Amino acid sequence: MSATVSSSTRSGRELGSGGGLAVASQMFGADLLKLRKKRGTLIWALVLALGPPLIFFAVTAIQHASNPAKYGPAGGTGNFSDGLRVIALLFGPLAALLIGVEAGTGDVSVGVFRELVVTGRSRAALFASRVPAALALCFSIMGAAYVVLLLGTFAFAGNLATPDLALILNGLGFLLLSTGMLCAVSVGFAALTTSKPGAIIALIAWQIVASPVLANISSLGSARKGLLSQAVSHFSPVHVEGGGHGATVTMSGGIGLIVLVGWLVVFLGLGVWRTRTMDA
Amino acid sequence: MPDTLDAASANAELIIETHGLTKRFGARTALDGVDLRVPRGSAFGFLGPNGAGKTTMIRVLLGLTSATAGSMRLLGHPVPAERAAALSRVGAIVEEPRFHPYLTGRENLRIVAAVRGPEVRDRIDPALARVGLSDRADQKVKSYSMGMRQRLGVARCLLSDPLLLILDEPTNGLDPGGIQEFREMIRAMVEQEGRTVFISSHLLDEVEKTCDAAAIVDRGKVVTQGAMAELASGGEVRHELIVGVDDVDRALSAIGTSELVKDAHRSDEGIRVVLVGSPQTAAQLNAILVGAGVGVMRLEPVRQSLEARFLEITARLDAPAEREEVRA
Numbered sequence: 328m329s330a331t332v333s334s335s336t337r338s339g340r341e342l343g344s345g346g347g348l349a350v351a352s353q354m355f356g357a358d359l360l361k362l363r364k365k366r367g368t369l370i371w372a373l374v375l376a377l378g379p380p381l382i383f384f385a386v387t388a389i390q391h392a393s394n395p396a397k398y399g400p401a402g403g404t405g406n407f408s409d410g411l412r413v414i415a416l417l418f419g420p421l422a423a424l425l426i427g428v429e430a431g432t433g434d435v436s437v438g439v440f441r442e443l444v445v446t447g448r449s450r451a452a453l454f455a456s457r458v459p460a461a462l463a464l465c466f467s468i469m470g471a472a473y474v475v476l477l478l479g480t481f482a483f484a485g486n487l488a489t490p491d492l493a494l495i496l497n498g499l500g501f502l503l504l505s506t507g508m509l510c511a512v513s514v515g516f517a518a519l520t521t522s523k524p525g526a527i528i529a530l531i532a533w534q535i536v537a538s539p540v541l542a543n544i545s546s547l548g549s550a551r552k553g554l555l556s557q558a559v560s561h562f563s564p565v566h567v568e569g570g571g572h573g574a575t576v577t578m579s580g581g582i583g584l585i586v587l588v589g590w591l592v593v594f595l596g597l598g599v600w601r602t603r604t605m606d607a
Numbered sequence: 608m609p610d611t612l613d614a615a616s617a618n619a620e621l622i623i624e625t626h627g628l629t630k631r632f633g634a635r636t637a638l639d640g641v642d643l644r645v646p647r648g649s650a651f652g653f654l655g656p657n658g659a660g661k662t663t664m665i666r667v668l669l670g671l672t673s674a675t676a677g678s679m680r681l682l683g684h685p686v687p688a689e690r691a692a693a694l695s696r697v698g699a700i701v702e703e704p705r706f707h708p709y710l711t712g713r714e715n716l717r718i719v720a721a722v723r724g725p726e727v728r729d730r731i732d733p734a735l736a737r738v739g740l741s742d743r744a745d746q747k748v749k750s751y752s753m754g755m756r757q758r759l760g761v762a763r764c765l766l767s768d769p770l771l772l773i774l775d776e777p778t779n780g781l782d783p784g785g786i787q788e789f790r791e792m793i794r795a796m797v798e799q800e801g802r803t804v805f806i807s808s809h810l811l812d813e814v815e816k817t818c819d820a821a822a823i824v825d826r827g828k829v830v831t832q833g834a835m836a837e838l839a840s841g842g843e844v845r846h847e848l849i850v851g852v853d854d855v856d857r858a859l860s861a862i863g864t865s866e867l868v869k870d871a872h873r874s875d876e877g878i879r880v881v882l883v884g885s886p887q888t889a890a891q892l893n894a895i896l897v898g899a900g901v902g903v904m905r906l907e908p909v910r911q912s913l914e915a916r917f918l919e920i921t922a923r924l925d926a927p928a929e930r931e932e933v934r935a
Contacts, residue, residue: 349725350721350722350724350725353720353721353722353725353728354721354722356721357717357718357721357722360710360714360717360718361707361710361718364707364709364710364714365709366709433707437705437706437707437708438705439705439706439707439718441671441701441705442704442705442706442719442763443718443719443722444669444670444671445669445670445671445694445697445699445701446694446695446719446722446723446767447690447691447692447693447694447695447697448691448722448723449691453722606666606671606672607666607671607672
């Protein structure tokens with residue numbers, strides 16, 4: 328027996344560690360394929376991300392057209408800020424969490440996870456490829472939503488001032504940060520729970536109910552800095568008070584960054600732990 | 608046959624080897640000290656009733672769940688220490704093959720190919736052709752029949768260019784034509800491609816027709832294992848003939864003293880004869896009978912039934928439990 332062990336060599340085809348970038352790239356592509364072909368999730372994510380700015384501009388443009396004295400133009404910097412808050416803090420995160428949960432539970436929910444485990448590929452690698460794939464789809468959709476926001480902002484600006492390049496870039500960065508964080512956290516949380524409906528309900532409840540309520544409990548003091556929504560809001564280029572996250576808790580950029588990293592480490596860590604230890 | 612092998616895979620005579628493999632779920636013991644030896648290049652049946660521990664054994668072998676105790680080797684590699692190297696040349700279907708139903712057959716294979724490695728993508732089309740699914744490869748899997756899903760499952764196994772295929776109840780849900788087709792494919796993989804196929808099944812007939820060797824498992828223990836003929840005869844290789852003759856008495860007196868015959872007695876079919884030597888001595892027996900003026904209408908080897916042996920073993924295992932129940 329021991330003789331056989333000593334004669335064993337690790338071949339170039341070994342899956343646990345080999346393959347490098349080519350394998351990582353293929354696994355990313357495969358995970359992205361699974362996500363973008365999941366029509367239900369994709370449609371809901373598009374509706375949540377693109378619907379609100381389209382409706383926002385349609386309604387305000389109609390109001391402006393019907394009564395220009397009472398309602399200002401639908402575009403311009405002010406409406407850009409409102410639209411950004413709607414996408415980045417309200418509906419975008421909901422779209423992001425749907426994508427993240429699908430990425431985190433897609434293989435397990437249809438029983439394909441075990442088919443991937445029997446390839447010999449490490450479970451950590453299987454988990455790791457889900458995150459960039461989820462982010463890629465999330466960012467694509469958010470990018471489209473942001474284009475809609477910018478088109479509306481400039482097309483309906485009338486005589487109002489429009490955002491400068493710095494604000495446009497900061498707004499995009501903030502949108503991607505806000506939705507990307509929730510998307511990545513959702514991948515980890517969903518992998519931890521392994522239940523798609525359970526993860527969606529829990530994350531939506533957290534995002535739109537629990538998190539704002541906690542932010543409003545002033546007796547929690549600086550502990551509220553630990554809320555993901557509060558840390559994200561710190562990096563907003565536009566004023567976010569009342570933007571759906573309850574009271575805004577002030578914090579330094581460093582603290583905000585630490586909180587964001589902490590959320591990622593904890594939930595991605597839990598997700599990879601569960602993926603590695605669960606019976607497939 | 609498969610390309611470059613690592614040293615362990617190339618040298619392993621036993622493609623699966625376990626020692627004292629045990630798996631407990633709380634107080635329940637699903638596998639109880641299993642010692643299993645599966646030789647390279649054979650179709651090996653893992654036969655047992657439902658709940659005997661067959662699927663648990665496969666899940667442990669593949670690292671889907673961990674063993675409580677014992678050791679195992681796949682393709683010469685100790686598992687789980689070198690699990691990745693071992694599984695790189697293993698294809699497996701556990702229970703039923705699962706797919707993303709909203710993806711096409713080809714896309715489902717692309718996903719596994721991506722996980723297995725860059726070189727595997729080129730095997731997708733040949734694998735689909737091998738199982739006869741090329742024409743339906745671009746349709747969504749949710750439109751596939753059970754048989755087509757089984758075949759797609761095999762195609763997915765072939766992506767690894769496997770030295771070992773592990774198939775858990777592979778004919779479940781297949782119609783008779785599909786079963787026959789599946790059996791032929793497995794035999795071709797063993798005989799023409801030199802692969803080893805490990806089939807778990809509760810269907811005696813299926814294992815008997817498909818496999819070269821088998822292990823019988825019951826209540827988490829391997830009760831016996833070996834070549835199919837040995838298993839059926841309980842380890843004793845027995846060459847028995849049914850002889851149909853026009854005069855039974857004359858035939859019995861003619862062969863009764865022959866050194867070729869171990870035992871001969873009257874039966875419903877004529878005479879049952881147990882030969883001393885190989886099956887080829889049947890020709891000599893025929894010559895003796897003809898020489899004695901006996902008309903021989905039938906000379907047929909008796910096929911030892913694995914089913915009879917299986918029932919004998921499981922009945923023996925049941926006996927102590929039943930006795931305990933009676934006492935209670």
